[in-house]
Amino acid sequence: MDDTAQAISPSAARAAREVRIVFSRLRRRLREIGGGHDLTPSQTAVLSRLLKDGAATASGLAAAERVRPQSMAATIAALEERGLIRRDPDPQDGRRQLVTPSDAGREWVEGSRQARDEWLSRALQDRCTEEERQTVLKAFAVLDRLVE
Template sequence: MTERTVMAVPVTAVQLAPMVRDAITRLNRRVRQARPVGDLTATQINALTSLELAGALTPRELADVERVQPPTMTKIVAKLEERGLVQRSPHPTDGRQVILAATEAGRAVLAQFERARDEWLASRLAELRPEERDTLQRAAEILRKLARA
């Protein structure tokens, strides 16, 4: 069997955009599925993650970040608070509002989810050839650069 050299055909940014978006979307979905067994929903995990990344937020701000209606976020927060994963504090300047933040238990749950996702992804990455992992390392750097823009 003879080896055949395949020449990569350059693609335009317009052609590459849907390819990259699709690959990221599919990988993101699969990584999100790799989570420890538990009764938290993806929506609850997302809200908890947003609180951890953004710090303290009002319920309205959290609803905006998560792109859900405030009544929906009220239900999500109630479930998280019931489990001790989120705490409410008085708003420092507006007595009518509260500030939400992840608790230590909430941060521990997030760390557990991250470990499960990282373990799944590491096992998949281990199946790749070293050159493929090198390519992905460069791609990750480029994707971080795109995300900053």
């Protein structure tokens, strides 16, 4: 270890472990609530990215998701088979295709988000006091600062 590096405090190590564990459990629970059981996490990520960022090429999606083009091709094929995306010729380059969410894909993502938001809102309302909810909001401001 570099002489200038500081040792990790026990509280930082514990906080890191607890955040990782809780986020993993929360991610699994939200996936269950949102109907993610019928799409893989990769398929869900691609569909969400398309809705957020708009049309993209398969190679652009592969780069954005940090996967091999072959893996992205399989993900896109599975989404297309379910009718959640469509492929159209790129108006700039007819040799390429642009992938966009279909209406069904848009509805799937929006329904999934709504179900997760409703579950989490209800859980926070029913299981936490107002003071605890304010603590959660403050904690997330700190966590958000960590990832910027």
